[in-house]
Amino acid sequence: MGINLVSGSWHSTDILPPDTSYIESVAINAFRKVFYRSYITHYLKVTGIKPEEVEQWLLPVATARLAEGIESEVPYLNRIIKRELSKLGLG
Secondary structure, three states: OOOOOOOOOOHHHOOOOOOHHHHHHHHHHHHHHHHHHHHHHHHHHOOOOHHHHHHHOOOHHHHHHHHHOOOHHHHHHHHHHHHHHHHOOOO
16 A cells, blocks of 8 residues: 555664564564554545545644654654655655
């Protein structure tokens, strides 16, 4: 589907201890992706909305989240903002 909402901003490095092994990190990230895809698929099915309706909120949500000043999320949010502005011809 290719959409990343607020739950997409959750990085395993934000919740794992610094001594987490590479394999553990890969496994957790794989689980996170499967969970996210299942969640968003179920959400769209239950609500009856289209992915495009959710995607229209990416720019305002990413901008608001950026204003919260969570340093580890800044590069990720900047990429989302830049991509969405570019889609609008503003980037």
